[in-house]
């Protein structure tokens with residue numbers, strides 16, 4: 001498994017949590033405003049927004065490079081035209097902290113004795 005694959009695996013649960021939070025926030029208002037249950041809409045949208053914020057903070061705080069164990073979650077939150085949010089674009093080739101190639105084998109997954 002490469003370092004890139006390991007980083008994507010670390011982000012995946014927070015990406016799902018963030019999508020649930022975002023769509024919960026969005027659809028709570030779409031569903032509850034026509035019905036007239038604003039208190040329920042407010043509660044669901046607040047929960048969705050909280051879930052979204054927690055997932056973003058989780059990406060920033062808990063996604064770490066397998067080689068140097070520094071925080072690299074900001075790589076997933078920087079987005080642009082060619083790089084959607086939560087994705088590592090092909091232009092990101094190295095860890096900004098230690099400079100290891102992201103497409104190299106993860107040191108935690110390397111077979112024993114391969115370093116000699």
Ligand SMILES: [Zn+2]
Nearest residue numbers: 065068095098
């Ligand atoms: Zn690193």
